[in-house]
Amino acid sequence: MRALGPTWLHRPPRRLGLRARVTTAFTLSALVLSVILATITYTATRSAILRSEAAAARRQTYVNASFLRRALPNSHQPSQLLSTLGTNASTSILSYQGAWHAYPLLVQRTLPGSLRRQVLGGDAAEQYFVLPDGHPALGVGVPIAADQASYFEIFDLQTVGHTLGILALAVAAAAAATTLLGAAAGGELSRRALAPLAKTARVAEEIAGGRLETRLVADEDVDLHPLAESFNTMVDALEQRIRRDA
Numbered sequence: 001m002r003a004l005g006p007t008w009l010h011r012p013p014r015r016l017g018l019r020a021r022v023t024t025a026f027t028l029s030a031l032v033l034s035v036i037l038a039t040i041t042y043t044a045t046r047s048a049i050l051r052s053e054a055a056a057a058r059r060q061t062y063v064n065a066s067f068l069r070r071a072l073p074n075s076h077q078p079s080q081l082l083s084t085l086g087t088n089a090s091t092s093i094l095s096y097q098g099a100w101h102a103y104p105l106l107v108q109r110t111l112p113g114s115l116r117r118q119v120l121g122g123d124a125a126e127q128y129f130v131l132p133d134g135h136p137a138l139g140v141g142v143p144i145a146a147d148q149a150s151y152f153e154i155f156d157l158q159t160v161g162h163t164l165g166i167l168a169l170a171v172a173a174a175a176a177a178t179t180l181l182g183a184a185a186g187g188e189l190s191r192r193a194l195a196p197l198a199k200t201a202r203v204a205e206e207i208a209g210g211r212l213e214t215r216l217v218a219d220e221d222v223d224l225h226p227l228a229e230s231f232n233t234m235v236d237a238l239e240q241r242i243r244r245d246a
Contacts, residue, residue, distance in 0.1 A: 030182020
């Protein structure tokens with residue numbers, strides 16, 4: 001025997017109406033496009049800002065390294081030389097004759113090991129890393145071969161990180177606003193697109209209620225004319241048949 005269960009177990013899942021499906025499609029499309037555009041905008045802007053910061057940091061580090069190359073042979077206090085440099089770096093570090101000098105603090109250990117080894121090996125290099133206080137930073141190093149020295153500058157990128165954070169929030173807000181506008185536009189467009197169907201349904205209800213003289217008027221909607229003509233022809237035939245039967 002076939003087992004009987006609760007009626008709700010055998011009901012097919014309820015589907016969304018046509019208008020709801022159209023609105024949902026518009027909303028999802030707007031969401032996907034907004035996310036793509038937001039990602040592209042943020043990535044491109046972030047890359048441009050970081051490239052600009054890195055280029056400025058390189059120029060400044062090379063200028064100061066050139067100054068040190070000329071000044072080190074005539075100086076017995078390398079730390080004082082560092083204090084005279086014009087720099088936007090948070091810290092200037094010099095490795096000279098086996099000793100480390102820094103201004104304002106001796107933070108040689110703050111440098112990433114890979115950056116330190118590469119520059120001490122004779123190659124200019126730069127690297128993004130995180131400072132002990134959690135701030136993002138950019139380290140730039142330049143070897144000064146003639147004096148067997150290496151010069152480093154550390155640039156605190158906290159301000160840049162804050163700017164990028166504000167940019168991310170702005171882009172996310174724009175994406176959310178675009179998605180909401182897409183949902184509103186989808187709802188309005190679906191309402192207008194389905195208005196002829198709603199009008200046809202109302203006329204059909206009136207005819208079913210006994211008002212056989214009711215006809216569907218297409219107004220100025222060219223696309224509705226064929227439907228209106230077919231509908232009215234069907235109603236005329238129905239009315240004639242009812243009168244014949246009567």
